[in-house]
Amino acid sequence: MINPRSLSRRHWLAALPAVATATGQFCQAAEQPRIRVGQIGTKHAHASGKLQAMLKFPETFELVGVVEPDAERRAAMVDRDPYRGVTWLTESELLSTPGLQAVAVETDIPNLVPTAVRCLKAGKHIHLDKPAGESLDACRAMHEIATERELTIQMGYMLRYNPAFQFADRIVRAGWLGEITEISGMMGKYMNDGGRLELAKISGGGMFELACHLIDQVVSLLGPPENVTSHLRRTFPEKDTFADNQLAVFDYPQAIATIRCNHIDPMGGARRQFSVTGTEGTFEIRPLEPTPKGRLGLDRPRGDFRKGYQDVTFESPSGRYDEEFLDLASVIRGEKKLRWDAAHDIATHEAVLRASGML
Known part of the structure; x- marks a missing residue:
């Protein structure tokens, strides 16, 4: 069998997309300021995995805190990995945190786009889990806000x-x-x-x-x-x-x-x-x-x-979500445009x- 990672450099460049490896980006991140991030929501099916991915790269990301407006849900998550030990904030506390650059939106599906819009209006880049709500018009309006404010929406299509x-x-x-x-x-x-x-x-x-x-x-x-x-x-x-x-x-x-x-x-x-x-x-x-x-x-x-x-x-x-968050870090730092x-x-x-x- 052919392993693409063992092929010649010529073939590698011809056959595979030019994406940095997690290891390479991890090393580069150590030389740059950390990106301050937060997460809103724990109810999405991918929420814990996304938080775990951000925590995996402490040289790249500084987790400010996690928001879960449902008190019962928050109490259930406090002692579970990867939420054990995180700082719990209200949404207003998170979005007003000095230097906050990006938010992972991980609510249940009906609240994804409304939450994303509030983050964008607060001037934050977002990682928005999938799918982008139940309304096409609301999805379009969300992207218009991001475009007007020159902010990135990275959809969570893994x-x-x-x-x-x-x-x-x-x-x-x-x-x-x-x-x-x-x-x-x-x-x-x-x-x-x-x-x-x-x-x-x-x-x-x-x-x-x-x-x-x-x-x-x-x-x-x-x-x-x-x-x-x-x-x-x-x-x-x-x-x-x-x-x-x-x-x-x-x-x-x-x-x-x-x-x-x-x-x-x-x-x-x-x-x-x-x-x-x-x-x-x-x-x-x-x-x-x-x-x-x-x-x-x-x-x-x-x-x-x-x-x-x-x-x-x-x-x-x-990791399932490692590359997407490292790619988002490169976009936030102005090193590339999201594809x-x-x-x-x-x-x-x-x-x-x-x-x-x-x-």
């Missing part, structure tokens, strides 16, 4: 920093797969009764809450779709209204993309997969995490890869809402 998806992006843009004709993806899990009741509060179901990660990748590779068709099933209507088995079809001039989301799949985590196919090749990722594995098929040699099928292996990321701009994030959100039957 697969953007997954090495296999970065590899896919690079080879598609380099033309290795020819003209893209097909994308397919699956992102499911088996959800317990408590989780079903919680997700049933949002009509878009699992496609909205989970498969949005894959829809972000579709829009990254192909741009905004011309049309989106949503198919959903509520398998146990006698139990709840959760849309637990869904399929979305994204139409493009020369391509069709399909994304599935199944929350009644006992093998859902292991079956998560993504593939992109063109007129000159294909690339498949399965599993997606924690250590992604790829299989590349080419109709001719490309770089150091031969014609035909071959495995492409990737090292496990140092995903407002136009992309708005197009992704519209596609997510349409795929979920919410628009």
Whole structure:
């Protein structure tokens, strides 16, 4: 099998995106002032992981404090890692902290965008977990505020920093797969009764809450779709209204993309997969995490890869969210622009809402 990290420098630069490693950024951060950050909310599914990622790099980030307006929830989190020992603040205390530069917004989904808007109006960059609320208009308005104030919104679509998806992006843009004709993806899990009741509060179901990660990748590779068709099933209507088995079809001039989301799949985590196919090749990722594995098929040699099928292996990321927060640090320091701009994030959100039957 081919390990991209053992390839020649020429091939590495040709085949993979130019992103710094966590180790390299960690060393550079030691020479610069720390970025003062905070977190608002603990109820998002990714909240504890995001806080853990910021705490992992103390030379890069100085955590000012965490906000949880729900007193019962806050009391439940005080003695749990990674919240043990953090400073608990009110939102006004956090946003008025001298030198605060960025806030990770990790509330429940209905409060994500309203909270983000308050942070932006206070002059803070934000990491906003996904998806960006239930309203396209509110999402657009939020990005308008950020653009007017020259602030960054980094959406929490975690697969953007997954090495296999970065590899896919690079080879598609380099033309290795020819003209893209097909994308397919699956992102499911088996959800317990408590989780079903919680997700049933949002009509878009699992496609909205989970498969949005894959829809972000579709829009990254192909741009905004011309049309989106949503198919959903509520398998146990006698139990709840959760849309637990869904399929979305994204139409493009020369391509069709399909994304599935199944929350009644006992093998859902292991079956998560993504593939992109063109007129000159294909690339498949399965599993997606924690250590992604790829299989590349080419109709001719490309770089150091031969014609035909071959495995492409990737090292496990140092942490699920490490790279995205180190990337945000580089953006805040003015070293680079965030690759995903407002136009992309708005197009992704519209596609997510349409795929979920919410628009």
